[in-house]
Amino acid sequence: MSNIPYKIYLEENELPKAWHNVRAAMKEKPEPFIHPATGNPCVKNDLLPVFCEELVEQELNVSDEFIPIPDEIQDFYRIFRPSPLIRAYFLEKILDTPAKIFYKFEGNNTSGSHKLNSAAAQVFYAKKQGLTSLTTETGAGQWGSALSMACAHFGVELTVYMVKVSSEQKPYRKVLMQTYGANVVPSPSDTTDIGKKILSENPGTGGSLGCAISEAIEAAVKTPNCRYVLGSVLNHVLLHQSIVGLETKAAMEKYGVSPDIIIGCAGGGSNLGGLISPFMADKIRGKNNIEFVAVEPSSCPSLTRGKYSLDFGDTGKTTPLIKMYTLGSGFIPSPNHAGGLRYHGMSPIVSKLYHDGYINAKSYNQSEVFDAAAKFAKCEGILPAPESAHAIKGAIDAALKCKESGESKVILFGLTGTGYFDMSAYQGYLEGKMSDYTPSDEDLQKGFDSLPDGS
Amino acid sequence: MSNIPYKIYLEENELPKAWHNVRAAMKEKPEPFIHPATGNPCVKNDLLPVFCEELVEQELNVSDEFIPIPDEIQDFYRIFRPSPLIRAYFLEKILDTPAKIFYKFEGNNTSGSHKLNSAAAQVFYAKKQGLTSLTTETGAGQWGSALSMACAHFGVELTVYMVKVSSEQKPYRKVLMQTYGANVVPSPSDTTDIGKKILSENPGTGGSLGCAISEAIEAAVKTPNCRYVLGSVLNHVLLHQSIVGLETKAAMEKYGVSPDIIIGCAGGGSNLGGLISPFMADKIRGKNNIEFVAVEPSSCPSLTRGKYSLDFGDTGKTTPLIKMYTLGSGFIPSPNHAGGLRYHGMSPIVSKLYHDGYINAKSYNQSEVFDAAAKFAKCEGILPAPESAHAIKGAIDAALKCKESGESKVILFGLTGTGYFDMSAYQGYLEGKMSDYTPSDEDLQKGFDSLPDGS
Numbered sequence: 001m002s003n004i005p006y007k008i009y010l011e012e013n014e015l016p017k018a019w020h021n022v023r024a025a026m027k028e029k030p031e032p033f034i035h036p037a038t039g040n041p042c043v044k045n046d047l048l049p050v051f052c053e054e055l056v057e058q059e060l061n062v063s064d065e066f067i068p069i070p071d072e073i074q075d076f077y078r079i080f081r082p083s084p085l086i087r088a089y090f091l092e093k094i095l096d097t098p099a100k101i102f103y104k105f106e107g108n109n110t111s112g113s114h115k116l117n118s119a120a121a122q123v124f125y126a127k128k129q130g131l132t133s134l135t136t137e138t139g140a141g142q143w144g145s146a147l148s149m150a151c152a153h154f155g156v157e158l159t160v161y162m163v164k165v166s167s168e169q170k171p172y173r174k175v176l177m178q179t180y181g182a183n184v185v186p187s188p189s190d191t192t193d194i195g196k197k198i199l200s201e202n203p204g205t206g207g208s209l210g211c212a213i214s215e216a217i218e219a220a221v222k223t224p225n226c227r228y229v230l231g232s233v234l235n236h237v238l239l240h241q242s243i244v245g246l247e248t249k250a251a252m253e254k255y256g257v258s259p260d261i262i263i264g265c266a267g268g269g270s271n272l273g274g275l276i277s278p279f280m281a282d283k284i285r286g287k288n289n290i291e292f293v294a295v296e297p298s299s300c301p302s303l304t305r306g307k308y309s310l311d312f313g314d315t316g317k318t319t320p321l322i323k324m325y326t327l328g329s330g331f332i333p334s335p336n337h338a339g340g341l342r343y344h345g346m347s348p349i350v351s352k353l354y355h356d357g358y359i360n361a362k363s364y365n366q367s368e369v370f371d372a373a374a375k376f377a378k379c380e381g382i383l384p385a386p387e388s389a390h391a392i393k394g395a396i397d398a399a400l401k402c403k404e405s406g407e408s409k410v411i412l413f414g415l416t417g418t419g420y421f422d423m424s425a426y427q428g429y430l431e432g433k434m435s436d437y438t439p440s441d442e443d444l445q446k447g448f449d450s451l452p453d454g455s
Numbered sequence: 456m457s458n459i460p461y462k463i464y465l466e467e468n469e470l471p472k473a474w475h476n477v478r479a480a481m482k483e484k485p486e487p488f489i490h491p492a493t494g495n496p497c498v499k500n501d502l503l504p505v506f507c508e509e510l511v512e513q514e515l516n517v518s519d520e521f522i523p524i525p526d527e528i529q530d531f532y533r534i535f536r537p538s539p540l541i542r543a544y545f546l547e548k549i550l551d552t553p554a555k556i557f558y559k560f561e562g563n564n565t566s567g568s569h570k571l572n573s574a575a576a577q578v579f580y581a582k583k584q585g586l587t588s589l590t591t592e593t594g595a596g597q598w599g600s601a602l603s604m605a606c607a608h609f610g611v612e613l614t615v616y617m618v619k620v621s622s623e624q625k626p627y628r629k630v631l632m633q634t635y636g637a638n639v640v641p642s643p644s645d646t647t648d649i650g651k652k653i654l655s656e657n658p659g660t661g662g663s664l665g666c667a668i669s670e671a672i673e674a675a676v677k678t679p680n681c682r683y684v685l686g687s688v689l690n691h692v693l694l695h696q697s698i699v700g701l702e703t704k705a706a707m708e709k710y711g712v713s714p715d716i717i718i719g720c721a722g723g724g725s726n727l728g729g730l731i732s733p734f735m736a737d738k739i740r741g742k743n744n745i746e747f748v749a750v751e752p753s754s755c756p757s758l759t760r761g762k763y764s765l766d767f768g769d770t771g772k773t774t775p776l777i778k779m780y781t782l783g784s785g786f787i788p789s790p791n792h793a794g795g796l797r798y799h800g801m802s803p804i805v806s807k808l809y810h811d812g813y814i815n816a817k818s819y820n821q822s823e824v825f826d827a828a829a830k831f832a833k834c835e836g837i838l839p840a841p842e843s844a845h846a847i848k849g850a851i852d853a854a855l856k857c858k859e860s861g862e863s864k865v866i867l868f869g870l871t872g873t874g875y876f877d878m879s880a881y882q883g884y885l886e887g888k889m890s891d892y893t894p895s896d897e898d899l900q901k902g903f904d905s906l907p908d909g910s
Binding site for chain 2: 175180
């Protein structure tokens with residue numbers, strides 16, 4: 001392995017021409033969405049008022065393992081793909097570990113993260129269907145930025161409901177989206193019924209992702225020729241993100257390397273789900289014995305302390321019921337939490353794989369995550385997004401374990417994005433103001449009380 | 456040319472192993488630095504108290520055309536190099552031009568620009584010489600960020616004098632440098648005699664690059680085992696930046712393409728000088744007929760309206776005298792100017808080449824530059840730094856000229872960096888608050904009055 005470059009870039013003719021649908025390989029499929037009114041599984045027509053038709057088909061498709069990527073999306077991908085697979089030689093040296101560490105870096109685009117992979121696809125399908133506008137929500141702003149870029153490229157109007165506290169903490173994220181032409185509305189707002197209701201019940205609220213989702217869905221349903229798009233959690237989003245795993249697998253195979261451990265941060269699960277997709281299919285089929293690790297913040301521990309339960313995807317309880325690991329749609333993470341990954345639930349695919357024992361999960365406090373981020377920035381030169389830094393912390397711990405045991409395992413992690421728009425969080429870290437708040441069992445119970453089955 | 460990829464990445468074994476020194480090819484060399492006290496050319500010993508020894512040798516070397524890049528610097532370059540040479544297919548399409556547009560993108564690193572190319576080299580040589588600390592100045596912050604990264608990597612302490620108005624407008628740039636461990640001091644400050652003097656004369660001043668340079672030099676000279684490093688203008692900086700031109704030339708030759716026009720933004724000249732270096736040597740030797748274009752802001756027009764004169768490099772008049780195009784070290788650009796490229800002078804190499812007719816120059820107002828930036832971001836997906844957007848505007852104009860004439864020229868420009876830390880400038884642009892102030896002849900005369908020969 002001594003002749004592995006620092007960075008492996010695939011040639012354009014080596015890039016994937018189809019996405020990978022891990023559900024086709026799963027022995028037990030994730031449970032279907034349930035219509036809250038009828039208790040029956042959702043069918044295509046239930047979802048069409050909210051989502052684009054082609055995305056609904058992808059959402060419900062559990063049988064086709066490869067789904068071709070349309071030429072127009074492949075063209076768009078060329079703006080920022082392939083992303084590099086980087087050998088973390090400098091990190092290995094500083095840790096003095098026999099482990100070989102690789103990371104797939106998705107931050108080399110203006111939106112700053114992997115989110116653009118799904119944004120490109122979703123906007124293309126919307127345009128193809130003849131829609132003229134889209135709505136979405138954004139928290140940290142990476143998804144909103146990605147979607148703004150894709151909408152500018154394909155010529156589709158966009159309204160972004162941005163969690164109010166984020167829009168105040170990150171005014172420049174808003175400017176970035178506006179530069180790409182998006183209409184950015186701090187949420188909760190008085191532009192929707194749900195926003196008005198939440199504002200009247202909690203006048204001082206800084207909002208939440210679940211609440212912004214409710215507003216975006218309401219706006220989409222009420223606007224002619226408009227649909228709602230979501231940047232994580234859903235099956236079709238994980239499908240688009242499989243481009244990350246496919247490129248990684250191709251790049252590693254090119255140099256004859258196979259990962260022993262794959263680590264990803266997990267908020268809604270799209271990054272982790274996309275990165276592991278083709279590797280997981282092989283594992284399910286007994287072709288590898290990779291350890292998969294999801295890393296989440298201790299302050300929003302949906303996998304490590306959540307329940308595997310039917311739940312709404314949003315605070316307003318307007319979505320179908322989703323079987324997933326969740327803290328309850330009523331769970332609101334601490335406003336002191338700067339590290340992203342604030343969603344109450346988790347991708348149903350990742351949830352099912354975790355439930356069936358294919359994925360492990362662990363959680364970290366904010367300060368240890370930012371320690372890892374600063375260490376990584378200093379030696380590898382990339383300032384990571386706080387979200388991504390969770391995976392770095394996981395990789396460092398795995399590498400130090402190898403140091404103890406003397407094993408030279410191959411560790412792969414996903415570096416989902418850069419932290420250029422998270423400097424206020426880094427400022428808090430440098431000033432020693434980072435809170436390591438972890439919810440108590442009582443705090444979590446309040447969220448669980450909001451679960452529809454009352455568990 | 457139809458099979459040219461969107462992005463050309465050289466393989467690691469194709470990367471340059473030596474920098475290119477264009478002075479070796481120049482028939483007439485740039486004039487040497489003049490010692491202000493004696494009026495004689497500066498020799499090595501004059502410069503050693505301020506600069507690292509190896510950098511002084513590079514600064515004075517006009518005869519060796521290729522200077523080997525030490526292994527440790529090549530290793531550091533692997534963090535962020537090779538940078539991609541990108542075919543601007545989407546921009547060509549929107550402009551409907553027969554021109555082929557390529558850009559070399561240097562923004563894919565945390566410092567956000569090409570500055571890291573020289574920072575890596577300068578810090579390595581400082582470390583090799585046994586120095587324990589460095590000082591520098593930064594305006595927009597790209598240089599300070601780059602140097603902070605390199606100092607963190609090689610383990611050298613760093614104090615950055617940051618132009619006060621920039622440190623207030625860009626607090627997050629400061630946090631970024633601090634995350635990499637740098638000590639950031641807003642300039643003018645009371646930590647130096649020159650800073651105190653400037654503060655007493657202009658209590659409310661927001662500072663300037665020339666003033667921050669004076670402070671950094673004073674601090675370096677007064678601190679044991681410390682030297683000063685500069686991110687542009689000087690010959691050794693252009694030498695390090697030749698990596699940009701060398702990679703570009705190799706990538707274009709790999710696909711059988713030769714540029715007809717090469718366009719770069721010009722502040723201190725390091726980006727332009729580095730990009731054109733090997734192409735210019737060929738032009739001087741009659742091997743090509745490339746048109747070279749320097750683009751600068753109308754508000755700080757050192758090439759298009761400056762004088763080719765001996766001048767100090769800093770406001771405090773502590774540097775040697777440099778023969779260059781200059782607005783006078785007393786020139787202070789309008790505080791309304793958000794577009795970077797605020798330095799009063801220009802690289803002596805670029806100045807000499809311009810004076811001898813090898814380079815053309817043009818200037819643009821801020822609003823047309825930001826128009827070009829927004830157009831580019833929407834179609835090519837990269838949000839450019841305002842500095843870089845000057846080159847984009849130049850390239851768009853050249854491409855539109857091709858459209859008129861029907862010529863399918865090959866246009867190459869340097870995209871030096873990203874605008875993630877310039878969102879307040881973009882905000883001003885979106886809000887229509889962009890000023891197109893251009894200095895009057897009287898304004899310029901005030902700067903010329905500060906020239907040492909009193910012209």
